[in-house]
Structures are given as C-alpha cells and as structure tokens.
Amino acid sequence: MSAVRELAPSVDRQRILSELRTFARIGYSPDGGINRLAFSRADRQARQVLLHRMRSLGLEPRVDAFGNVFGRLPVAREPDLPPVLVGSHLDAVPGGGRFDGAAGVVAALEVVAAIRQHGLVPRRPVEVVSFACEESSRFGRGTLGSALVAGTVEPEEILELRDARGLTVRRVLELVGLEPDRLALARRRPGDYSAYLELHIEQGRVLEETGARLGIVEAIAAPTRFRLELVGRADHSGATPMPFRRDALAGAAEVILAVERLAREAPGVVGTVGTIRVEPGAINVVPGRAELAIDVRSRDGTTKATVVAALRDEIDGIARRRGLGYALQTLTDEEPVVLHPALAALLERCAQERGAPALRMVSGAGHDAMQMARICPAGMLLVPSREGVSHSRQEWTPPDDIVLGTQILLDAVLHLAEHGVSAS
Numbered sequence: 035m036s037a038v039r040e041l042a043p044s045v046d047r048q049r050i051l052s053e054l055r056t057f058a059r060i061g062y063s064p065d066g067g068i069n070r071l072a073f074s075r076a077d078r079q080a081r082q083v084l085l086h087r088m089r090s091l092g093l094e095p096r097v098d099a100f101g102n103v104f105g106r107l108p109v110a111r112e113p114d115l116p117p118v119l120v121g122s123h124l125d126a127v128p129g130g131g132r133f134d135g136a137a138g139v140v141a142a143l144e145v146v147a148a149i150r151q152h153g154l155v156p157r158r159p160v161e162v163v164s165f166a167c168e169e170s171s172r173f174g175r176g177t178l179g180s181a182l183v184a185g186t187v188e189p190e191e192i193l194e195l196r197d198a199r200g201l202t203v204r205r206v207l208e209l210v211g212l213e214p215d216r217l218a219l220a221r222r223r224p225g226d227y228s229a230y231l232e233l234h235i236e237q238g239r240v241l242e243e244t245g246a247r248l249g250i251v252e253a254i255a256a257p258t259r260f261r262l263e264l265v266g267r268a269d270h271s272g273a274t275p276m277p278f279r280r281d282a283l284a285g286a287a288e289v290i291l292a293v294e295r296l297a298r299e300a301p302g303v304v305g306t307v308g309t310i311r312v313e314p315g316a317i318n319v320v321p322g323r324a325e326l327a328i329d330v331r332s333r334d335g336t337t338k339a340t341v342v343a344a345l346r347d348e349i350d351g352i353a354r355r356r357g358l359g360y361a362l363q364t365l366t367d368e369e370p371v372v373l374h375p376a377l378a379a380l381l382e383r384c385a386q387e388r389g390a391p392a393l394r395m396v397s398g399a400g401h402d403a404m405q406m407a408r409i410c411p412a413g414m415l416l417v418p419s420r421e422g423v424s425h426s427r428q429e430w431t432p433p434d435d436i437v438l439g440t441q442i443l444l445d446a447v448l449h450l451a452e453h454g455v456s457a458s
C-alpha cells in the first residue's frame with residue numbers, strides 16, 4: 035500500500051562511518067578521548083559542522099535560543115502535518131567516547147540523506163535534531179535542551195545553575211552568542227511533532243551478553259538520589275570499649291548492605307552507594323561521621339517508591355540502634371518514563387523484517403527521549419556497547435551494528451512519515 039515502504043532503500047554504510055569519523059575528530063585527543071563539554075569550543079564546532087551537513091543535505095536548519103539544532107526536510111506531500119523528529123545530542127562528557135550521542139545524530143542525518151538520495155517524498159515532514167547540553171557534566175543536570183523543548187523545565191530553573199568554574203547557564207549562553215532571555219521560545223507543544231525517535235548506544239552490556247544486536251526501549255528508569263550523613267562520635271580506637279562506641283562508618287556499612295538487599299528483593303530496581311566519605315579518617319580513631327551517596331532506579335515509579343520508603347525505615351532503625359544521628363537529603367526524585375508502546379512495536383517489526391534479533395529493555399541511563407515523551411510519542415533504539423563501556427574513550431560499537439540500527443531507524447521513520455503513530 036505504501037510506495038515508500040516497497041522501495042525499502044538501504045542506508046549508506048560508508049557515509050555513516052565517514053560522518054561518525056568527522057564528529058569523532060571534534061574535541062578529540064589520543065590520550066584524553068573526546069572533550070566536547072556543552073557549549074565549549076569543540077561543542078560549538080560540532081554544531082557548525084552539523085549545520086553545514088544539514089545545508090548540504092538540503093535541510094532548512096534552525097538553532098533555537100539554547101543552541102538546540104533542528105533541520106527540516108523541506109519536501110513532504112503534506113507539509114502541514116506535524117513532522118517526525120529524529121536525533122540525539124553532540125555534547126560529550128569530559129574524556130568521552132565517539133558514539134554517545136553522536137551515533138544518534140549521524141543516524142538521523144543518514145535517514146534524511148537516504149530519503150534524498152532515493153528521491154522519496156514522505157507524507158509528513160522529517161526533521162533532524164541535535165539537543166544541546168544532554169550530559170549533566172557541565173551544570174550537574176542533564177537533558178537541558180530537550181527539557182526546554184518539552185517544557186518540563188522552566189528557563190528560570192536552569193539559568194542560575196553553575197559549572198565548575200562558577201559560570202551560570204545564563205553567562206555561558208551569553209558568551210557563546212545564544213539567547214538566555216528567549217529560552218521560553220524553545221518550547222514546543224503537544225501536537226507539534228508526530229513522533230520522536232532516537233538511536234543511542236546502550237552504555238551497558240545487556241545486548242552483548244544476550245547476543246541481541248538491537249535494543250528497543252520500553253521505559254527509561256529514573257533515579258532517586260540521596261545524600262546520607264551519619265553522625266556518631268570520634269573516639270580513640272584503643273581506649274574506647276566496644277559497647278561505648280557510636281561508630282558512624284559501621285552504621286554506614288549496614289546502610290550500604292540494606293540498599294543492596296532492598297534493591298535485589300524488588301524486581302527491576304537497582305540500588306547503588308557510589309561514594310563514601312569518612313571523618314576523621316584515621317586508623318586509630320572510631321569514625322565519627324560518614325557521608326554516603328545513594329542512587330535508586332527503576333522503570334516503575336511505584337516499586338521505586340516502595341523501596342525508597344523501606345530504605346528510609348532501615349536507615350532510621352540502624353541509626354537508632356547504634357545511637358547515631360543522621361540527615362537524609364533528597365537530591366533528585368524523578369519519575370520513570372514509559373516510551374510509546376506503538377513505537378516499540380514498530381521498531382520491533384522493522385527489526386524483524388531485517389532479520390535482526392531485538393530485545394525489549396529498560397534504559398538505565400537518561401536520554402532526551404524521556405523529555406520528548408512528554409509532548410509526543412517517543413521511541414528509542416539501542417545498539418550494543420562493547421563490554422558495556424561508555425563515557426570513556428574505550429567506548430565502541432561495531433560498525434555493522436551502527437549501520438543496522440540506522441537502517442531500522444530509517445525504516446521506522448519512513449513508516450511514521452506515511453502512517454503516523456496511531457496506525458503503526
């Protein structure tokens with residue numbers, strides 16, 4: 035029934051790999067990996083290269099007040115229908131890898147390149163996006179560009195965030211020629227886009243271990259994070275008999291094991307204590323103070339809330355039994371995001387048609403798709419990360435898997451451009 039689908043155009047492997055190499059060189063050093071922190075010189079250079087690529091593909095590029103880059107394919111049979119949006123991000127963590135974010139932007143560029151090359155005229159417009167400041171490395175908070183677009187954050191909530199050098203978001207935007215006072219204009223509304231699709235590397239090793247070459251994201255787990263301070267008494271380790279002690283670190287050890295146990299007992303929940311600080315920190319002193327960072331995630335908000343409540347009780351009990359004081363500060367408490375089931379089904383079908391084994395999964399890492407899901411149906415396709423390594427220059431995805439993922443992305447975008455989400 036669909037002419038576009040029967041043509042089933044192939045993506046161009048060489049073009050994909052060459053574009054990946056282009057972006058991999060921006061901000062790269064052989065020993066340091068990719069340094070393309072949001073709004074840095076390298077990040078802006080990547081944006082310029084992207085704009086150039088978009089123009090040469092015949093897209094109409096647009097940069098919004100926050101530096102999100104959009105490029106719309108001007109040919110569509112019904113140009114007034116909401117576009118299908120496809121993309122990811124180009125900023126990187128310090129010393130990051132070449133695939134995180136960039137793979138999704140390159141795949142999106144290939145989608146429009148293939149449409150152009152094969153002379154297809156989709157029914158709905160297709161639009162490529164690279165969201166700004168997806169990584170939390172600079173301002174301690176991620177997916178800022180897509181959050182502004184989706185309206186899940188107000189400009190005032192982020193303008194005063196500071197980077198490690200003390201520069202605010204407002205100042206940084208001014209310095210790079212963007213428009214902090216016009217951020218509200220970046221916002222898009224429900225109905226502005228038909229759908230959002232993103233290809234991303236997995237950043238874990240589930241695909242590799244199961245032998246699937248593609249992951250289809252059903253939900254994005256969201257973290258609840260705490261800082262816990264336990265306060266006991268620093269005493270001489272020789273002169274203080276055991277019954278007299280109020281050892282903050284021994285209490286912390288119980289808390290760490292409680293986090294592990296509660297997470298293990300709840301299906302789909304992961305719990306981590308990633309940092310610990312002990313004072314005074316001497317071999318001959320009973321620890322008087324311990325500070326922990328606790329991170330709990332799940333695809334399911336209710337299960338996560340149950341685990342968090344149980345953890346609060348445990349902490350209270352441990353502190354009471356040991357005579358410790360404590361302060362539990364919530365750093366973030368985000369709701370997990372369920373991506374659109376029709377898009378997951380579409381991606382799965384597209385993978386099947388290409389004979390590729392795909393695995394439905396939950397993304398443990400946050401992505402722009404979780405913001406876009408608030409204003410349009412959103413879907414995500416994951417490609418394997420070798421040994422699960424990411425945020426490192428060791429990051430690697432086999433070229434064949436990138437090409438395959440891009441093909442599935444193209445198939446899905448063409449389907450959506452013709453039929454929209456409801457019919458998929």
Ligand SMILES: [Zn+2]
Pocket residue numbers: 123134135168234
């Ligand atoms: Zn990413």
